[in-house]
Amino acid sequence: MTLFAAEPRRRSRSRTVGWAFVIGAVVLGLLASLLPSPYLIEVPGPVYNTIGTQEQGSGKDAKAVKLIQIEGHETYPTAGALDMLTVGIQGDATNRPAWTSVIRALFTKSQAVIPASAIYPEGVSTDQVNQQDEADMQSSQQSAVAAALIQQGYRLPTDLEVGTVQKGSAAEGVIEKGDVIRSFDGTALTTNADATSLRELVAKHGTSTPAKVVVERDGAQETVEVTPRSEQGTALIGVGVTERYDFPFTVSIKLQDVGGPSAGMMFALGIIDEITPGKLNGGKHVAGTGTITADGEVGAIGGIRQKMYGAKDAGATVFLAPADNCDEVVGHVPAGLDVYKVSTLDQAVTDLQTIGSGKSTAKLARCTS
Template sequence: MSVFAQYARDATPRRGDRGRAGVVLLSAAFVLVLLLGIVPTPYVIEQPGPVYDTLGTSEHEGTNRPLISIPSQETFPTTGELNLLTVSVLGSPETPPHWLDVATAWFDPSKAVVPVESVFPPDVSRKERDEENRVLMVNSQRDAIAAALLELGYEVPGVITVQGIVEGEPAEGIVEEGDRITSVNGTAVTDYGELQDLIAKNGSDRPVELGLTRDGSAMTLQVTPRQREDASVIGVLVTTDYTFPFDVSIQLDDVGGPSAGMMFALGIIDKLEPGELTGGENIAGTGTIDAQGVVGPIGGIRQKLYGAERAGADYFLAPARNCDEVVGHVPDGLDVFAVSTLDDSLAVLKAVADDTSLADLPRCAAE
């Protein structure tokens, strides 16, 4: 036997060696999977959250109550659904998801993997974030009531009142709780949407001039906004106090933020007007709204599209300013319309209810 043949034969792994190598590889794979399952990540996962029918009921303290109730006015029977969508977040700075969760979410079109700081900014405490979301939801409900009643021809005067000042923000030491903001850079404001838009328009490179009343006295103050992500902020928590002609109650627990405003407004109109706004169809949607009925963009539009599809919706009302995120992410069988105002939304619902052509209604399209 040649030396080469002897070397070749000795270099061939014996059966026992192959068995040991397999055990080592399997063990390594097991350890890798185990690590992926327990090692935290710098991400959180956004996914479709609960869906609520504004024409239906919601649970409150163990009992089901109408999500929208208008006790002193005649209301009319409704059919179909006007569903508002939510986004739930898997993970937090304290309990981030593991790599195995993240890897799975990357391949799920209904989920989004985002940096943890984009949902939980490090300079904002959990208490501050929860309070801000609570105030945003309260404001969205009041704005929705105002928009609906103005659409129906009622007069609805409004006043913006400061509820709190965020510690360390520009307004601290200048604006006080209880102040009533009446103007921004000389332009009168009557709701949160107008206030937010004018501060954004001012930017963070120069002071913004706030007209307000404090203890009955009118004054003008200057605050220089700071840039936080893609918004200019001064760090005040405000509510808009409208004078409504009658009480409208919205009951929805454990949901924060302003994105349900448009669907609240549609639900109120449907209850107060004879006929069926939905035509008996399952319609979902999302979008902020101000008292003038302007529909604004929201976060998590992709997750809300899939939430609507899972809730059985056939039609979806999407803010026109979210169209760039809608295109290419519409689940099969969901008909999506782009809306910029409350009137746009009502036009879609009328066409659906009347079973007329939907071809000419605005939709999101690729540029």
């Protein structure tokens, strides 16, 4: 009798230990779900029509403000939309999403989970990131205006203003922040592609002899000598320059509370639509994204999956994507959205003209696997 009674008692203890593990695991899981994760979540953000308006102000002071405002040049009626997209970020440098939100995002097509360090590196605050985003937006808007006007045949005089002088570089103590570089080795730098030309001129000069650089400082020009130094096999003088354009008429972009450089291409298309007869998009609802350089090169951006879903939700049927983002586009296009890949502003304009005219789009480039 005693021998038979011992076995059930062993089973009873096993059940007790097993339930303890289950309850413990559940409690730990609940606690973990409330703990912040080391991740951020990207979600579709607000959408803005570059040829439309944005509600600005609050309460009685709220009003619809036209995003692209042009003075000194004739403008023409537009129709449809040329939407620029944004990405919302859940979390910031100090506040992170809970694990439950992260797990949910992993199974949501319109969301993405990214390491917090991708946006907020160690030691960088939310305010610092926001300030950089604002600076990037301002720079991209100037590039968009320049790209649009150059695409339309304007030749823009350009100042190359020194924004940074690298510590320990050849230029330190010779060239100063705020200087305007007028020429290098006798070659004037006054056209819309001279940031690239300056690098090419420095590389061509080499590192064996001093180069003569004419700078404008405090309204006066002076000639200085700088001997480029080799950095990873490339001759450099160690300055960062910003292109400052002299536009033939005034183009103001009035977008508020949005940062980053990824709206450049869509603003350039919006400007072109405003200053040329006809409707560039044929009145269709088009969305897109991509950085832009003054010479019209379209660059990759982040969060393109979220932007495609944001475009779809806003009613767009056509989406222009940077060619360099195609690997993230393939397999993730929302139903009902036609996506075309572009690498230059010229190509984007041609694509829109084809799409807007109702002609066959079979020959337009698309992202493929």
